[in-house]
Amino acid sequence: xxxxxxxxxxxxxxxxxxxxxxxxxFLLLQNQLKPPFPLTIPFPPEYSxxxxxxxxxxxxxxxxxxxxxxxxxxxxxxxxEIFTSxxxxxxxxxxxxxxxxxxxxxxxxxxxxxxxxxEKIETLxxxxxxxxxxxxxxxxxxxxxxEVLKILSNNWDWLVxxxxxxxxxxxxxxxxLADHFRLGGSFKLEELKRMEIDFCVKALREHFQLSMHxxxxxxxxLQDVTYIPEFKDIWKDLLFDPKSFQVSExxxxxxxxxxxxxxxxxxxxxxxxxxxxxxxxxxxxxxxSQKRYQAWFVKKHLYWPGSESMISDIVRFICCVHxxxxxxxxxxxxxxxxxxxxxxxxxxxxxYEANAKLxxxxxxxxxxxxxxxIMNIEPAMLLMINSVPQYVDITHMLLEFLFLLVxxxxxxHREMLAGNVSASINLLLRKGVxxxxxxxxxxxxxxxxxxxxxxxxxxxxxxxxxKKVNEDETSTDI
Amino acid sequence: MPLxxxxxxxxxxxxxxEGDKMVLSCVNHVKSGWKSxxxxxxxxxxxxxxxxxxxxxxxxxxxxxxxxVRESTVLSTLKVRDPSLNHSAAEAKEEExxxxxxxxxxxMTKIIHLKDIVPAATxxxxxxxxxxEKGGIxxxxxxxxxxxxxxxxxxxVHFQMWGSECETFEPGDIIRLADGIFxxxxxxxxxxxxxxxxxxxxxxxxxxxxxxxxxSEIRWARDPNNLKKFVQEAIVSPHSRIFGPSR
Numbered sequence: 204x205x206x207x208x209x210x211x212x213x214x215x216x217x218x219x220x221x222x223x224x225x226x227x228x229f230l231l232l233q234n235q236l237k238p239p240f241p242l243t244i245p246f247p248p249e250y251s252x253x254x255x256x257x258x259x260x261x262x263x264x265x266x267x268x269x270x271x272x273x274x275x276x277x278x279x280x281x282x283x284e285i286f287t288s289x290x291x292x293x294x295x296x297x298x299x300x301x302x303x304x305x306x307x308x309x310x311x312x313x314x315x316x317x318x319x320x321x322e323k324i325e326t327l328x329x330x331x332x333x334x335x336x337x338x339x340x341x342x343x344x345x346x347x348x349x350e351v352l353k354i355l356s357n358n359w360d361w362l363v364x365x366x367x368x369x370x371x372x373x374x375x376x377x378x379x380l381a382d383h384f385r386l387g388g389s390f391k392l393e394e395l396k397r398m399e400i401d402f403c404v405k406a407l408r409e410h411f412q413l414s415m416h417x418x419x420x421x422x423x424x425l426q427d428v429t430y431i432p433e434f435k436d437i438w439k440d441l442l443f444d445p446k447s448f449q450v451s452e453x454x455x456x457x458x459x460x461x462x463x464x465x466x467x468x469x470x471x472x473x474x475x476x477x478x479x480x481x482x483x484x485x486x487x488x489x490x491x492s493q494k495r496y497q498a499w500f501v502k503k504h505l506y507w508p509g510s511e512s513m514i515s516d517i518v519r520f521i522c523c524v525h526x527x528x529x530x531x532x533x534x535x536x537x538x539x540x541x542x543x544x545x546x547x548x549x550x551x552x553x554x555y556e557a558n559a560k561l562x563x564x565x566x567x568x569x570x571x572x573x574x575x576x577i578m579n580i581e582p583a584m585l586l587m588i589n590s591v592p593q594y595v596d597i598t599h600m601l602l603e604f605l606f607l608l609v610x611x612x613x614x615x616h617r618e619m620l621a622g623n624v625s626a627s628i629n630l631l632l633r634k635g636v637x638x639x640x641x642x643x644x645x646x647x648x649x650x651x652x653x654x655x656x657x658x659x660x661x662x663x664x665x666x667x668x669x670k671k672v673n674e675d676e677t678s679t680d681i
Numbered sequence: 682m683p684l685x686x687x688x689x690x691x692x693x694x695x696x697x698x699e700g701d702k703m704v705l706s707c708v709n710h711v712k713s714g715w716k717s718x719x720x721x722x723x724x725x726x727x728x729x730x731x732x733x734x735x736x737x738x739x740x741x742x743x744x745x746x747x748x749x750v751r752e753s754t755v756l757s758t759l760k761v762r763d764p765s766l767n768h769s770a771a772e773a774k775e776e777e778x779x780x781x782x783x784x785x786x787x788x789m790t791k792i793i794h795l796k797d798i799v800p801a802a803t804x805x806x807x808x809x810x811x812x813x814e815k816g817g818i819x820x821x822x823x824x825x826x827x828x829x830x831x832x833x834x835x836x837x838v839h840f841q842m843w844g845s846e847c848e849t850f851e852p853g854d855i856i857r858l859a860d861g862i863f864x865x866x867x868x869x870x871x872x873x874x875x876x877x878x879x880x881x882x883x884x885x886x887x888x889x890x891x892x893x894x895x896x897s898e899i900r901w902a903r904d905p906n907n908l909k910k911f912v913q914e915a916i917v918s919p920h921s922r923i924f925g926p927s928r
Binding site for chain 1: 813845846849850852853857880881882883885886887889890
């Protein structure tokens with residue numbers, strides 16, 4: 204009997220190696236997959252093959268899935284590690300091409316694996332969340348959003364034991380809410396929004412200690428949903444009643460500023476395929492050759508209205524996750540600042556452009572040499588400097604935005620933010636990332652007011668250093 | 682290239698575990714031309730030799746996908762799997778035939794760089810490239826045709842798509858061509874799959890390329906020493922004149 208396919212077939216496309224290995228294992232061991240199951244423990248190569256065969260059975264034969272799963276329980280000797288690895292590989296490399304039935308089955312088996320604490324099930328869920336595309340309101344994407352959320356919402360006991368999954372899910376669904384909430388419409392969508400709100404509110408109100416793991420970017424993404432009443436209340440409490448979250452280390456919003464967001468959060472909102480394409484672009488493609496790759500990237504990932512919501516996530520990824528080696532930096536490969544410049548220019552709507560610029564400068568606002576990485580702040584500076592004189596409008600736009608940010612992001616901490624920006628510029632100069640800021644300061648195409656303001660950050664360098672010394676001596680409670 | 686290696690290792694490992702069954706299931710994938718050659722060998726070879734041939738043939742088909750060819754490994758695999766070491770003259774002859782056949786096969790299925798292709802009336806081009814641009818779809822009798830610019834790390838060339846290829850392949854696709862043909866087709870020098878070849882998409886985006894030289898924009902002349910071969914005479918244009926360099 205010819206078994207079902209797992210992935211969509213397209214003419215002229217080579218057979219997917221993962222599907223091939225799963226199907227071949229299934230064909231080979233078909234007869235062993237019916238009860239009664241042998242009780243002998245298979246040797247490693249056969250064990251792996253059996254896992255492959257069972258995986259195919261579960262994905263392709265919904266009516267027999269429970270039988271296959273029972274079989275798996277009976278033979279498992281490695282905590283399901285091989286099994287979840289198979290699903291993880293399939294998810295990372297081919298999720299979008301899965302047919303409807305295997306996709307449903309995949310989610311079903313993932314929910315089953317939670318109950319038995321399978322190895323690496325957390326990684327599998329993170330991978331599933333990465334498959335939910337930002338700004339995409341198609342049926343299938345919204346369906347995935349709902350289904351994953353349902354599983355998470357039904358398993359809070361497990362979630363509380365897995366801080367990474369909980370905080371990652373909070374990050375993902377806060378970001379998705381910012382996309383979804385503006386959409387009116389179907390009953391299903393309203394239900395999804397309601398679920399998302401309930402989930403995020405519960406995570407923040409009842410498990411703030413774990414939510415805090417996100418760090419400073421939690422503030423950034425929360426701000427995009429503060430117009431939603433439940434989050435308006437949360438925001439008010441964060442500002443004026445931090446104690447209500449019942450976490451001793453959290454006495455003020457600025458406590459979050461000092462927590463650098465771990466880089467794995469910035470992978471959550473870009474798919475594995477997007478990630479590998481961006482990494483390829485920034486590792487191998489030479490200056491001058493990037494135009495075609497950029498066009499293909501846009502055609503694949505940024506072509507529908509709403510897709511721009513991912514640009515700020517991509518900027519965050521480039522600044523904070525992808526740090527090229529010195530060898531690559533000094534080679535002829537295209538630089539991060541150039542790719543960011545192209546992304547900024549791709550924004551068609553102000554809202555998304557502003558978010559992208561915030562993503563670019565976010566680490567400047569809170570930079571502390573002791574904990575933060577200079578690679579996070581480097582692209583913004585290089586983009587500003589290198590855009591003079593040919594693309595001076597970019598420099599102009601960025602400078603304007605930077606000052607707006609410093610003045611308005613958090614009016615109660617304006618001085619601190621300004622100090623951190625100064626410290627960032629200072630460090631970039633000291634480490635030789637830029638040799639001199641003269642091209643910027645002496646450029647006539649930039650308005651004198653902006654240049655003067657920029658200059659004002661520089662003499663503050665000396666003051667800034669002294670201030671930091673004083674602060675170290677009198678330990679503060681921040 | 683580092684990006685291809687892991688798949689090669691995966692395939693090789695699988696052969697070690699499942700050699701027999703994979704071999705047998707792959708017999709059906711033997712192309713018709715090779716099938717008849719195999720027929721000859723089945724009449725003179727015993728099961729063991731055929732087994733060796735099929736095993737290695739299968740492996741070759743797999744490595745065709747990865748693009749890596751290791752002649753020494755192929756031949757030593759044959760030695761390892763073929764237990765007949767002593768033996769009658771007939772058996773020795775079989776082995777000899779086997780090796781000759783396989784050596785021939787290896788050379789026939791090597792993946793080449795685009796810069797090394799030469800116009801010929803044979804369908805022996807095995808190459809991997811990325812599609813840069815598509816032209817307009819036109820009709821040629823009953824079938825659709827579509828010109829395209831493709832390239833690998835060494836050169837670019839005009840690729841003529843045919844039939845369902847036209848709608849399937851998109852710029853950014855990485856394509857593996859097996860048994861393709863590089864020849865004059867209606868006065869254009871193009872690479873195409875032809876009747877015996879096959880083009881398949883194997884990936885997207887992650888491949889480097891150069892757009893010059895363009896092998897279709899070269900004037901070729903017959904080699905005075907060997908009239909069956911072509912040699913490069915002059916460069917008509919460094920870049921494609923149909924598609925132009927990327928703006």
